Amino acid sequence: xxxxxxxxLIAIMLPAFLFLGLVIFFPVIKGILIAFQxxxxxxxxxxxxxxxxxxxxxxxxxxxxxxxxxxxxxxIWIYVSLFFQFVLGFILAxxxxxxxxxxxxxxxxxxxxxxxxxxxIGLIWAWIFNGQxxxxxxxxxxxxxxxxxxxFLSDPSFAMISVIIVNIWYGVPFFAIMLLAALxxxxxxxxxxxxxxxxxxxxxxxxxTIPYIKAxxxxxxxxxxxxxxxxxxxxxxxxxxxxxxxxxxxxxQMINKILKFYDYGQGSAMGVIIMVLLFACAIIYLRASGAKxxxxx
Amino acid sequence: xxxxxLVLCLVVALVGIPAFAETKTINFLEVMTSPxxxxxxxxMIDEYxxxxxxxxxxxxxxxxxxxxxxxxxxxxxxxPLDIIEVRDNxxxxxxxxxxLTNLAKYYRSWKEAKTLTPVSVAAAKTVDNTPYIxxxxxxxxxxxxxxxxxxKNGVTTLPNxxxxxxxxxxxxxxxxxxxxxxxxxxxxxxxKFSDYFASAYxxxxxxxxxLYSEEKNYFTDPRYVQGxxxxxxxxxxxxxxxxxNWGFNEQIxxxxxxxxxxxxxxxxxxxxIDKMLDPEKYVVIPVPVGPTGMAYLDYGFTGLxxxxxxKNAAQAWDFIKWMSxxxxxxxxxxxxxxxxxxxxxxxxxxxxxxxHYQAFLKEMTTPSKYVFKPFPQSSPKWPGWGSIHEADMQSxxxxxxxxxxxxxxxxxxxxx
Numbered sequence: 001x002x003x004x005x006x007x008x009l010i011a012i013m014l015p016a017f018l019f020l021g022l023v024i025f026f027p028v029i030k031g032i033l034i035a036f037q038x039x040x041x042x043x044x045x046x047x048x049x050x051x052x053x054x055x056x057x058x059x060x061x062x063x064x065x066x067x068x069x070x071x072x073x074x075x076i077w078i079y080v081s082l083f084f085q086f087v088l089g090f091i092l093a094x095x096x097x098x099x100x101x102x103x104x105x106x107x108x109x110x111x112x113x114x115x116x117x118x119x120x121i122g123l124i125w126a127w128i129f130n131g132q133x134x135x136x137x138x139x140x141x142x143x144x145x146x147x148x149x150x151x152f153l154s155d156p157s158f159a160m161i162s163v164i165i166v167n168i169w170y171g172v173p174f175f176a177i178m179l180l181a182a183l184x185x186x187x188x189x190x191x192x193x194x195x196x197x198x199x200x201x202x203x204x205x206x207x208x209t210i211p212y213i214k215a216x217x218x219x220x221x222x223x224x225x226x227x228x229x230x231x232x233x234x235x236x237x238x239x240x241x242x243x244x245x246x247x248x249x250x251x252x253q254m255i256n257k258i259l260k261f262y263d264y265g266q267g268s269a270m271g272v273i274i275m276v277l278l279f280a281c282a283i284i285y286l287r288a289s290g291a292k293x294x295x296x297x
Numbered sequence: 298x299x300x301x302x303l304v305l306c307l308v309v310a311l312v313g314i315p316a317f318a319e320t321k322t323i324n325f326l327e328v329m330t331s332p333x334x335x336x337x338x339x340x341m342i343d344e345y346x347x348x349x350x351x352x353x354x355x356x357x358x359x360x361x362x363x364x365x366x367x368x369x370x371x372x373x374x375x376x377p378l379d380i381i382e383v384r385d386n387x388x389x390x391x392x393x394x395x396x397l398t399n400l401a402k403y404y405r406s407w408k409e410a411k412t413l414t415p416v417s418v419a420a421a422k423t424v425d426n427t428p429y430i431x432x433x434x435x436x437x438x439x440x441x442x443x444x445x446x447x448x449k450n451g452v453t454t455l456p457n458x459x460x461x462x463x464x465x466x467x468x469x470x471x472x473x474x475x476x477x478x479x480x481x482x483x484x485x486x487x488x489k490f491s492d493y494f495a496s497a498y499x500x501x502x503x504x505x506x507x508l509y510s511e512e513k514n515y516f517t518d519p520r521y522v523q524g525x526x527x528x529x530x531x532x533x534x535x536x537x538x539x540x541x542n543w544g545f546n547e548q549i550x551x552x553x554x555x556x557x558x559x560x561x562x563x564x565x566x567x568x569x570i571d572k573m574l575d576p577e578k579y580v581v582i583p584v585p586v587g588p589t590g591m592a593y594l595d596y597g598f599t600g601l602x603x604x605x606x607x608k609n610a611a612q613a614w615d616f617i618k619w620m621s622x623x624x625x626x627x628x629x630x631x632x633x634x635x636x637x638x639x640x641x642x643x644x645x646x647x648x649x650x651x652x653h654y655q656a657f658l659k660e661m662t663t664p665s666k667y668v669f670k671p672f673p674q675s676s677p678k679w680p681g682w683g684s685i686h687e688a689d690m691q692s693x694x695x696x697x698x699x700x701x702x703x704x705x706x707x708x709x710x711x712x713x
Contacts, residue, residue: 131539261681
């Protein structure tokens, strides 16, 4: 008896497909549907109806939370964090490439923030940066660098910088780990040959190291962009988006809409906006990584 | 052999089922969870079960952060649940979605309903003047004062009025010595504080059912504006500027460290402060009154309700009744740090006879001075109001917006 190979394939793939459908696609589709409904826990849920683009209009015209300010905050949060995470992570990876005594212990210590939960980090740093009882102010005052304590989280001009500093502290190990792995894959002979040709260390960095690990750089940077955008824990624990919305980003506002306003409709609409933006990022990422495969190295 | 086994199974099943069926299990979801509180509740449940053979109470205790969500989820999907802990901020949505049983018939026949404190009665009947829950814990505010710090700063009298409180705070504030007056609340539910200060300047609210609503509010009333101005002045001259980002923990820290010797808080602060500070070093007094000679106080609560689809409502009610008796409720509140719901508890329970709790009793029994006003929790404008108020208030304190502009905006928010 001949078996139908197509049927067999479908039969073995079906469980995995159903599982993925249930845990990934169903919530996504449900979320998108809610974004177009007046789904608010304060109203009778039997009155939930599709309301077109009302949720999106409400977000864009919200007099209490200026949408464009939240977008600008989100961009600052992503790109300033990303820039310093990358530069410091790269430097760290370069330093850790050379063997030295105690490198294992040292790199373990350096990488440990990466293992902590974002919310826990936020709570710890909220106390370090506390304007009244915080360690940061105490150290700066003892060093006579400042006369008055700084309201790291209560002064809107410092609040964003403070949460970004914490995010940088958290994200550096990721780049260090990834870039270190890539660096270790560069053949030693390339450097030796360059050295014989008289290339100095700066030239070796820009003509050998960076081009060689370009693929890793592109993919990690784009991945991190997505992750940082979806990483509200630190901000939520440290300032809750305040003072006066100075640190409110798309992801924190989405949580606020659901946990404080009980407005799942607008919260989901916020989620859809985030998803569209991330989708754009992903397309750029795929283009960039595709281009790399044909060209360089 | 197979047949024999089958018959054996059948026999076991037939004999066994009725034996098991005699024990009725009721599911109880708590939401204000903490390890100590869950352990205490389990102890109480054991006590209940030993005196009520045939009833088993299955306690469900999700982690605090997810508990409200879990409650909503369980109710909306009609999961087996017979008793649910309901909070002031969830009761409205549960009733709206027809998930809570109207307890009126039980309530009427319950003897101890008559000895509930007036605040507890109001809490029980929060929605539609109907008892959907029996409150278990009441939270109202009083003024905590570090007498030792005040004496160090040459202050020997305790404030009776808001003006006196503000003046004392400003007088002792000296940033060079890291000494301030008031443990300001800048975030999460900070509106409760400005509401208290500003409303105490307006006598008319006494007639209204709630502090503000879509029908009526006093945000732009000159007396209210005056109260808000006093409150803002307190921040500028009598509180740490960092307090714009202070929540509950920072307030407690400011008080215990002595940086801010005046704190307005709920009774759950007492066990916490007692762990860190000699109880003799501070006193708790009723909140100061405004120029009107009175103050409006909000109240928070948690209570127990029965899901509308519960199949064990009678058993559930029996357990709720047991938990809500003066003795059991006082025991529960004593170890949790809330005010008991039965007025008799303040007379019979040693702990609540203690001096730190007398301020709360005085507030609850002096209606000429302390008027309890619920927040407009049934209004669709209510959820999210906290976030809007917080951001607006912060912008006023930071000098980024004018007080009058913000007050006009609030009036519009509520009336339009």
